[in-house]
Amino acid sequence: MALKNKVILITGAAKRLGREIALSLAHEGATLALHYHTSEKEIHSLLKELRDKKITVEIFKADMAKVLDITTMVRDVVKKMGHIDILINNAAQFYPTPFGKISEKDWDNFLDANLKGPFFLIQEATHHKIQKIINIADSSGPKTRGNYIPYWLSKTGLISMTEILAKVLGDSAQINTICPGPIDFPEDRERLKNDITIDPQEISKTILYLLKEMTGITGNTLFIDRGRRYR
Numbered sequence: 131m132a133l134k135n136k137v138i139l140i141t142g143a144a145k146r147l148g149r150e151i152a153l154s155l156a157h158e159g160a161t162l163a164l165h166y167h168t169s170e171k172e173i174h175s176l177l178k179e180l181r182d183k184k185i186t187v188e189i190f191k192a193d194m195a196k197v198l199d200i201t202t203m204v205r206d207v208v209k210k211m212g213h214i215d216i217l218i219n220n221a222a223q224f225y226p227t228p229f230g231k232i233s234e235k236d237w238d239n240f241l242d243a244n245l246k247g248p249f250f251l252i253q254e255a256t257h258h259k260i261q262k263i264i265n266i267a268d269s270s271g272p273k274t275r276g277n278y279i280p281y282w283l284s285k286t287g288l289i290s291m292t293e294i295l296a297k298v299l300g301d302s303a304q305i306n307t308i309c310p311g312p313i314d315f316p317e318d319r320e321r322l323k324n325d326i327t328i329d330p331q332e333i334s335k336t337i338l339y340l341l342k343e344m345t346g347i348t349g350n351t352l353f354i355d356r357g358r359r360y361r
């Protein structure tokens with residue numbers, strides 16, 4: 131699928147991986163609907179950078195944990211941009227929650243923002259001609275996620291949801307999950323210095339490949355972790 135003028139909604143687009151994905155899709159001439167929540171300064175800086183490059187782009191604020199925010203955002207995107215061709219569910223909560231100290235608030239925070247939000251966003255977007263959906267999960271399994279149980283459950287839930295929705299959506303839209311390993315951002319380099327990391331461009335290039343080249347892949351989980359999960 132050529133991405134020129136396709137309307138692509140990216141959640142959590144203000145910085146880090148979301149920003150990298152937005153820049154790579156802008157390079158393809160896509161029309162961008164960029165979601166953010168709290169990163170006002172960063173999203174406005176990205177908006178300016180993209181508009182300076184003559185990219186058609188709008189920004190949309192929403193709390194992914196709130197279904198009303200999500201339905202309002204989809205309505206606003208469609209009002210401004212006509213429809214939504216592609217959705218990238220990238221926004222997520224991430225922080226450690228050691229077993230024994232996990233609160234109900236932590237549990238709800240992860241499951242709401244990382245699983246409930248993407249589900250309702252997909253459900254809303256399917257009313258508006260969506261053709262491709264990519265969910266971003268995580269390559270880590272129980273071995274490395276003992277300190278992150280609600281996060282990990284939210285991401286494995288996202289993988290299961292992708293498989294179920296592939297059946298539900300059938301030929302109308304392709305839906306896949308990408309599972310990155312730890313991503314090499316400068317601010318995380320010290321923390322990850324002994325880990326196996328992934329260049330953010332590896333992930334944006336994989337997204338381009340799925341969006342541009344592939345029509346027969348749906349309900350899949352694609353790991354991009356240099357085999358870290360087996361080591």
Ligand SMILES: NC(=O)c1ccc[n+]([C@@H]2O[C@H](COP(=O)([O-])OP(=O)(O)OC[C@H]3O[C@@H](n4cnc5c(N)ncnc54)[C@H](OP(=O)(O)O)[C@@H]3O)[C@@H](O)[C@H]2O)c1
Pocket residue numbers: 141142143144145146147148165166167168169170192193194195219220221222223224243266267268269309310311312313314
């Ligand atoms: N970084 C890694 O090493 C790594 C590894 C494996 C998987 N992943 C996955 O890859 C994706 C991107 O990673 P990242 O490190 O770039 O993510 P991130 O910086 O931790 O978060 C991305 C964005 O999610 C948004 N967000 C969080 N909670 C939200 C909420 N309740 N409502 C709306 N937006 C919310 C934030 O938007 P605002 O800033 O605007 O509030 C944030 O900028 C995530 O899904 C993550 O789980 C990352």
